[in-house]
Amino acid sequence: MAKHDYDFSNLNPTATVLRKLDPIVIEKPRAPIHIHTYGGESPFFRGLTEGKLLATRCVNKKCKPAGKEGHVFLPPRVYCPDCLERTEWIDVTERARKTARIHTHITVAHPGAFNRVPIPCELISVEIEGVSTIIMSQLRGAKPEIGMPIEPVFETAHPTFTILDLAWVPRKA
């Protein structure tokens, strides 16, 4: 487990940093650690570390889907947003390799604080045949274009256990 590099529960009370006297403006330091769970969506993030792209699918025969592109969700959902029954996991890695394309794309020049993606970074939205949603991700090693065929790559060697473990590259013919 990572160690805190500073003990924020024992700040020196005289360590106030005064920025301005009129009006009085002071600095209030903090660096809290959030303990965050992926809960029932954990298989998706575990899948990325194993080189698999997992989606979920509604299997309730009585469900009336709101959309027109079927009933497979990526990002995954533990419950179907239409009928609220539990979904089942499916592996869409092969399907993504064969059919994924760029729906839209951008280049980020100025990210916000705490960004870990190398800049400039190419962000893309990915459409996959038979998947009813369009997941956001990153493209590597090419200039993106709408409609470009792409395939997923995974950070299996040094996983971050975040969405950054998934990226895409142009599909090899």
Add this chain to the structure above:
Amino acid sequence: MIKFGPGNLAIPKQMRPVYLVAAGQSDFKKFYPEKKTEELAVEAFRMLALENNLKVDGIQELKEYIHTACYGHFADHFGDQLLGEALIHDRLGLDPMGNVGIKTGGATGGSTLWIASNLIASGYSDCALAMGWERMDEVDTWTGNHYIATAADKDYETELGHIYTGYYALMAQRYWKVFGKGSPAFRRTMSKIAVKNRRHAYSNPFAQTHGKITVEDVEKSPVVADPLRFYDACLMSVGVSAVLVCSEEVAYKLSDKPMRLFVTAGSHTLRTADRRNMDIPLLPHEEADPEIRKYYEKLKGPEVNERYPGFTGFLAARMAAYYAYNMCGIHDPCEDLDLVELHDAFTISDIQTYEDIGLRPYGRGPEYIESGDAYLTVPDDGSFSKKLAGKPGRLPSNLSGGLIGCMHAVGATGIMQVCELFWQLQNRWKYFHARKEMWERFGKTMPKDIENLQVPDAKRGLAISHAGVGSHVTCSILMRPDALPTK
């Protein structure tokens, strides 16, 4: 998500009419160390109570009417203060009356008004305060951008750049390619919006920015997330806005010129990823126009094959407009309204919104700018044809300067828009904007070339308040009581 049934599309009703009687605000700044948020709230309330020609003997008599307060404040982590509502309520001296905090991202101001108007419409209260604020200056801009980006899905989106501009840029790219055909003309239209709104802010003493910019300035400004540049984006602000809403009886007791208020709300998924291809409700004038219906079928067909609403439209805004127009009898917004204040978080989202609320059909939003309709007076700076330049526009938009020129103090924004509409409808734009004293109050000098932005004989105005990449949208319509449309 919903597959529409009759319950979902039912037209909202007010059990009794709702009126707006007074408005007040602080000025808006990027950094505001001179004053605490509580002070700014009192200043906005003082303006509301003392400068709206209310028929009461001062602040304390007005407070005797107030039954409930709705407070809009979005981002606790920015202000680093939970239950700020209670602090503000105390500073206004409104304890022990009931109050509630409301937060729906960028639409917080609009949602606050939605709740306040429903308190009146239902009969629960006869007089309610709706006030919104934000304090965004405790952290630097890039930490601020990260904080805002946590209003995307933190597991699936925020990690990708930590920048909201990026999430809008994805839509801009798609829109530009599908409807703008990749042409530089589309880039120019986006730039014109930034120029227009900054130009309006130049004449607004409340505004955060007072510099005029050109189309070239916009197009040379640094790229934040391609294709969106620095000047395509809204401001980050500190400030407070407030309005007072009342029943008919109290409205006329307090004011000779109250305005009728209608507020509705819609929503869509937080992640654009999840926006599935589905039917959308048509607005009254679209329903009545076979040409538009045919055109929409074509958009969905193999020729264009655009999956919408998705990356090029906001279903939440369409829902809010559908409810609002049907609720208050607006048929064609370009015909029936006199001015609009739209949520120009980014130039691209402004264009998308024109289509959602029916100023132009889907895919044709830029025409609202290029036709000159969006201006009070079409600029004579070479950016429009000689034929249009100098002519009055049909439905001026964002005369306040909007989020790009005036402010985006998130919880206040939707209320700021309605303050501006209210003063326009009361024909009091000049009092609040074009007097030396007002500029001096905020430590500014009134520009010699201030532009008169009062819309002549304005009867009806609309404001769109919008969150996320379209997760929550409210539509507020304000009307002179003698100018209600006949349904």
